[in-house]
Amino acid sequence: MERHIDEELQELKEKLLMMASLTEKNISLSIQCFKEHKEEIVQDVYKKEETINFLDIEIDQICMKLLALHQPMAVDLRYIASSLKISSELERIADQAVNIIDRSLVFINSHPQKPLIDISRMASLAQSMLKDSIESFIKKDVDLAQNVCRRDDEVDEMNDQIFRVLLTCMMQEPTSIKRAVDLMLIGRHLERIADHSTNISEEVIYYVKGKSIKHHCAD
């Protein structure tokens, strides 16, 4: 028996929100692991990552079924197409959590040392962009989505600044090289979380307004 499209759209929404919530959690755990060097967090992140990957495939299947069995139009069609893309973005954000965890593992069991640079502000900004991109999706809030897009430049600038500071540190103090390179890479992982959150926000704007703002977001 064929179900009504609304029921299936609701199922899609629930899966996407589950995936978004797990992704946010994993990013938060990976940053905590980087700061506090707690080994017990690692397995938790890997386990959630498996569920996220599973949900990515499941969401694709639900979208394809919706497209094949119903003839969605207008906002429903845009919602399904955006869901296909948003789940890919979430999956890639979750990959960054694993990257941060893997990079953090080198610090575990090592003698704690003062970080060369405070990367926390950049982490908070990337996390807030992820959170707001998901909220803009839930609330169909175009203003919030646009606000996320605007914050992307800020993260890029912050990353460039951290990069320059770390380069100087390495040249002045060669014993800091390994640690500085790891911090540079964690900066890049955070930058990519911001990029993908911007992509999600662009999809939200497309889904709600029916107009793509890709590639000229600042306008």
Added chain:
Amino acid sequence: MERHIDEELQELKEKLLMMASLTEKNISLSIQCFKEHKEEIVQDVYKKEETINFLDIEIDQICMKLLALHQPMAVDLRYIASSLKISSELERIADQAVNIIDRSLVFINSHPQKPLIDISRMASLAQSMLKDSIESFIKKDVDLAQNVCRRDDEVDEMNDQIFRVLLTCMMQEPTSIKRAVDLMLIGRHLERIADHSTNISEEVIYYVKGKSIKHHCAD
């Protein structure tokens, strides 16, 4: 007057191939620019990047029109859904060409020096993965697509190895730090080209066979 779906599918294919060809060209130019430090290449890459971004939006629009006006089923539906994703992958690969160009600019006008490490092999491998992922799409060649997926691990290992060698170089010879960090980042850009080419190949397999192999490609 509504056109037949086959005509529109043909238009979609032509746009995707145009985008793929420009993307391949830009990656090739960016690697040439990195090796030969030729400033005249830079503007050419930026110009092609604009066209690629434009095609990305155009392909999305064609796909949405196809889904809305026709009721594509089975292989046609999978082709359209895969096209939506493949164009996003190509656009992100093209972003890596710009990243490589931007990173290469620091070498232009500087005194040519022997590179610390030969990054050419990794560049060739990433380029061949991109080329083959596109060919697997054109020829609906699942074996070739699977072959691309398998090569991804090789690029990852190569990147890890380059990373370790460069780290040692930096520690032994601090004057090489800036150059080594730039090479590390170019290695990461190449790794991402390989990742996105793998994603394209996974989409090709899904489109041809109707079965997702995401997240367990090695099986």
